[in-house]
Amino acid sequence: MKAIYFEKDDIFQIRVSDKAIVREVSQDWNTNISYAEDGTVVEIVLLDAKKEGLLPLEYRHAA
Numbered sequence: 001m002k003a004i005y006f007e008k009d010d011i012f013q014i015r016v017s018d019k020a021i022v023r024e025v026s027q028d029w030n031t032n033i034s035y036a037e038d039g040t041v042v043e044i045v046l047l048d049a050k051k052e053g054l055l056p057l058e059y060r061h062a063a
Contacts, residue, residue: 012049
């Protein structure tokens with residue numbers, strides 16, 4: 001997994017796979033999810049991340 005924050009544009013990109021993106025779906029106006037051919041999630045993009053209170057992130061470890 002690789003997460004990048006583009007401060008100038010206030011965009012947070014979470015890349016969870018190196019697979020090719022074949023389909024992108026907008027969940028709402030600021031959340032886009034990209035999928036691979038096999039239906040797995042490849043990338044999540046959050047627009048206006050800091051403005052919408054999505055940053056800073058809180059990390060939790062699974063038990």
